[in-house]
Amino acid sequence: MRYNGFSYLIGEGFSNIFKNKKSTIISIMTMICTMFLFGIFFAIGVNVNSVLEQVQLKQGMQVFIWDETTEEQKQKLETEIKALDGVNTVVFKTKQEALDTFKTMMKDKEKFLEAYEGENNIFPASFVVTLTNLEKNTEVQDEIRRIGAKIATEGRNQEVDLQIEESTQHDSIIKEITNSDVVIPTLIKIVKGIRITIGVIFIVLLIISITIISNTIKLTVHARRKEISIMKYVGATNGFIRWPFIIEGIIIGVIAAVITLLIVGLLYDFVIQTVESSEVLQKINITLLGFTEIAKTISIVYAVLGIGIGIIGSTMSMKKYLEV
Numbered sequence: 001m002r003y004n005g006f007s008y009l010i011g012e013g014f015s016n017i018f019k020n021k022k023s024t025i026i027s028i029m030t031m032i033c034t035m036f037l038f039g040i041f042f043a044i045g046v047n048v049n050s051v052l053e054q055v056q057l058k059q060g061m062q063v064f065i066w067d068e069t070t071e072e073q074k075q076k077l078e079t080e081i082k083a084l085d086g087v088n089t090v091v092f093k094t095k096q097e098a099l100d101t102f103k104t105m106m107k108d109k110e111k112f113l114e115a116y117e118g119e120n121n122i123f124p125a126s127f128v129v130t131l132t133n134l135e136k137n138t139e140v141q142d143e144i145r146r147i148g149a150k151i152a153t154e155g156r157n158q159e160v161d162l163q164i165e166e167s168t169q170h171d172s173i174i175k176e177i178t179n180s181d182v183v184i185p186t187l188i189k190i191v192k193g194i195r196i197t198i199g200v201i202f203i204v205l206l207i208i209s210i211t212i213i214s215n216t217i218k219l220t221v222h223a224r225r226k227e228i229s230i231m232k233y234v235g236a237t238n239g240f241i242r243w244p245f246i247i248e249g250i251i252i253g254v255i256a257a258v259i260t261l262l263i264v265g266l267l268y269d270f271v272i273q274t275v276e277s278s279e280v281l282q283k284i285n286i287t288l289l290g291f292t293e294i295a296k297t298i299s300i301v302y303a304v305l306g307i308g309i310g311i312i313g314s315t316m317s318m319k320k321y322l323e324v
Contacts, residue, residue: 010247017248024252031256031309032263034205035302039264042298047200047272047288052191054286060088060130061137061179063144067095067124069173073151074125077173080147081129086136091128098123124175134188141177148174206305210312217294246311253306263300265291 017024063081065074074092082090093101099121129144131137151170230240268291276288 014247014251015244017251019212027212027252028256028259031262031306032255034208034212035256035260035305037265038202038205038305039260039298039302041198041201042301043264043268043294045194046294046297048194049191049272050289051286056077060128061141061144061177062093063127063148063177064124064175065148065173066170066175068170069125071172076151077147080151081127081144084140086131086133086140086142088130088132089128093126093128095121095125096122098126122309137179144175144177145172148172174225206309210309210316242315246315249310250307251310253308253310255306257302257306261299264298265295268294 063077065077069077076092078092081087099117102123123314131140152170152172228241272288272290
């Protein structure tokens with residue numbers, strides 16, 4: 001009769017779980033708690049990153065140009081800005097649109113701005129530039145200034161060649177660049193701070209989980225120490241002795257991961273819907289991620305955590321008893 005070693009190892013792994021029901025339940029419950037906490041911080045982390053990305057795509061700068069700028073120069077400036085690394089969108093805002101925006105801001109006082117209609121419009125045209133990466137803010141500004149100066153120089157040279165007397169005396173077609181210089185560095189710091197915090201929490205919870213499951217399996221190993229000694233005496237290899245306990249650890253980890261995933265899934269959408277209904281998020285037009293959008297990622301994370309913690313915890317608990 002052929003001996004099926006793999007079936008034996010799997011069977012022994014399950015058998016160990018049922019032999020130590022109390023320890024197994026405690027271990028699973030503890031892992032659920034730690035995984036649940038990790039799930040909370042993971043959900044917070046991915047949503048904060050999502051919110052910051054949405055804010056980041058809306059953040060940017062306004063590039064004001066001189067009234068003397070020609071249509072050809074405007075088109076060239078727009079084309080070259082769009083080609084810059086880190087630029088997301090470039091939208092041209094006319095003088096009239098700038099005036100209309102200011103009227104909206106003034107609300108009931110907009111009648112005082114009627115004198116600035118038509119040729120009396122003092123508001124400059126501009127390009128509204130948003131970025132894909134806020135860390136490139138300063139770099140993009142410098143490049144836009146360089147492009148503006150280059151186009152102005154080319155324009156002056158062309159005027160000389162055509163012997164045109166009138167010429168803009170500006171060193172650049174760009175009048176001014178404005179943006180949220182205070183907000184952007186703050187957003188960058190928030191992103192980095194959240195990532196570091198999530199990383200630290202992950203490491204702490206990982207250590208706690210490994211320690212708990214390791215101690216739980218140690219109880220099983222200690223109770224079977226005589227059996228392990230006999231197996232070693234008759235020639236069983238360390239791997240043959242170790243694998244049932246590793247499988248036990250994997251099973252405990254997977255069970256904890258599945259239960260935690262179900263709990264997180266049931267609570268997540270309810271919490272998100274409650275948060276999204278707040279006036280703050282509605283005013284700034286920010287949406288949060290639904291559970292279906294993070295389910296695949298968090299499932300993989302939980303699976304890796306459950307199996308990984310089970311293997312590491314079991315291996316650590318067996319070390320003492322397998323030393324020759």
